Amino acid sequence: MITGAMLEAARFQRKDNRDKDGARLKLLKDKGMIVEEHPDIASFRARVADLKDMELFREPKVHSLLLKILEATR
Structure with missing residues (x-):
């Protein structure tokens, strides 16, 4: 019931x-x-692609969460 x-x-x-x-936009x-x-999403993704390799995301639990977030945004 609570989950629902x-x-x-x-x-x-x-x-x-x-x-x-x-x-809000108005x-x-x-x-x-x-x-x-109409942002250039492909260009943005290319510019930030290497951010996932930062030391910040190397810890296994953090890296696992990052991968889940990346998968959810595809």
Whole structure:
């Protein structure tokens, strides 16, 4: 029951955030922020590809978590 409630709350929160993103972006643009609507994702990934090899991520538990995060973002 608790797990179900947690999943429901997470889904609600993600949907609520997505629903409000448009208004947030408009506010930021109105205040002068430059928003890149179509970023060059391939270029960004190429520039940060070597970060996973940093000493910070070498500890086995941290490295395992990093791999899980990378897999989830594909």
